[in-house]
Amino acid sequence: MFLSSLEPRTARTTAEVVKCVVWPLAVLTVLHRVVVKAVNRFRTDDFTPVYNAALAFLNRRPVYTANFDWVDPHYLYPPSGTLLISPIAAIDPERSRWLFIGANAIAILIALYLLLRMFGRRLDSPVAPVLVFAAFASETVTNTLVFTNINGLVLLGEMAFLTLLLKRRDLWAGAALGLTFAVKPVLAPLLFLPLVRRQWKVFLTAAGVPIALTVIAWPLSVDAWQFVEHTVPYLLEARDYFNSAIVGNGMYYGLPGWLVLGLRLVLAVMVLVSLWLLYRYCRDDEVFFVCTSTGVLLCASFLLGSLGQMYYSMMLFPLFMTVLLPNSTVRNWPAWLAAYGFLSYDSWLSGRWVEAGRAAEYMRTTFGWSLLLVVVFAVLVDRYFAARRENRLADGIEPFHLLPPKDTSTAVPATVAPADPEAGRVHR
Incomplete structure (x- = not known):
């Protein structure tokens, strides 16, 4: 009978149990987020101003006309981004929005697959359903789909860049990053990676792609200069x-102001120290170095820059995936307390404790990003001082128990002095 296949003939392994339990949860969570929550809409609509801008661009009308005195979502993409997203206005807004939701969902799934492969895992690994379920249950993926933002495609650009960077496919890595720059420069801090790894060709296409798209888009836009005069000042505020x-x-x-500046300076120093330690002692461990540095760089840009929004946090997935590595900086509970702050879809607004609930809800992302930077800094600094105390900085700052055992098979044995023929003899 068919039902008999549900009962295994032998005891299942832990990995098989995890896959049997989590894959249904992951698949249904993806379907719910895409088909129900995203289609239903909620609170904010990032898609409508983008669609209207694309429609205006195709019809040779002004694009940069937003009134920034209102807090509604505004259209903020440069002319190069307008050129790239303009095809979405070729059909009616409703079907275009559904297609955009689907494109973002597919992009996120591909990005998660690339992340799996980066850490040597496959789709038949128990890590796969856990990663998909956790990602689509998070606030960052959920609201990217619900608000119909482009962040899912940006995440795919990030993962394509990191994958190609590690494979030394420099021109293609730069092209992947450049496509995201053409829309929004949120991944710009990642240029630190090819800089310190001396992969200079990345910069050619990372700059060349958005420049080429801007050259094409500029004469096609009737108010391209308004982006510089009207939109850029708003972006810098x-x-x-x-x-x-x-x-x-x-x-x-x-x-x-002095307190805000002081907090930013203290955390900036922590970020610089973390990046220096990663570069000085960890850069040969490529996946660990690239993914941890990516998390530090992007988290710092969200927290210390002029604008950080909660749903940017999906760009930190590579850092949290390092939990699979024995030397990960997030194998501790404070790191996951931080993750709860900016990844959880829970709302802390309370009808009973109004002020406390509002403070918890509005501050949890800032607290989470800050705590994550503190945790990475503390772990790396602790490893550094432990290695220095034990006089093994030349071997790096990995925890002592993770260092490979030293090979003593070729060691030269100490010279043994010849036995004294008089030894042990009793002299009378």
Whole structure:
């Protein structure tokens, strides 16, 4: 009978149990987020201003006409990004939005597959359903789909860049990064990686792709210069709404400027120290170095820059995937407490404890990003001082128990002095 296949003839392994349990949860969570929550919409609509801008671009009408006195979503992409997204206006808004949701969902799934492969895992690994379930249950993926933002495609660009960078396919890696720059420069801090790895060709296509697209788009746009005069000043300003960066929350709660600046400087120093330790002692462990540095760089840009929004946090997936590595900096509970702050879809708004609930909800992303940077800094610094105390900095700062045993098979034995023929003899 068919039902008999549900009962194994032998005891299942732990990996098989995990796959049997989590794959149904993962598949149904993906379907729910895409077909139900995203199609239903909720609170904010990032897609409509993008669609309207694409429609205006195709019809040779002004694009950069947003009134920044309102807090509604605005169209902020440069002319190169307008050129890339313009095909979405070729059909009606509703079907275009559904296709955009589907494209982002597919891009996220491909990005997760690339992340699996980067760490040597396959689709038949128990890690695969756990990763898909965790990603689509998170706030960052859920709201990217619900708000119909382009971040899913940016995540795919990030993973394509990291994968190609590790394979030394420099021109293609730069092209993947350049396509994201053409729309939004959120991944710009990742240029640190080819810089310190001396993969210079990355810069050719990372700059060349958005420049080429801008050259094509500029004469096709009737108000391209308005992006420079009207939109860029707004992008450079910090705002006190929908902004989880330190400066945004500082403005919202009325913190003094010196305190906001002090917090940013302290965390910036931690970031610089973390990056120096990673480069000085960990760069030969390529996957660990690239993924941990990626997390530090992007988390710092979200937290210390002028604008950080919670759903940017999917760009930190490579850092959390390092938990599979024995030397990971996130194999500790504070790192996952931090992750809860900016990945959880839970809302802490409370009808009973209104002020406390509002503070917890509005601060949890800022707290989570800050704690994550502190955790990575603390782990790396602790490893550094432990290695220095034990006089093994020349071998790196990996925990002592992870260092390979030293090969003593070729060691030269100590010279043994010849036995004294008089030894042990009793002299009378």
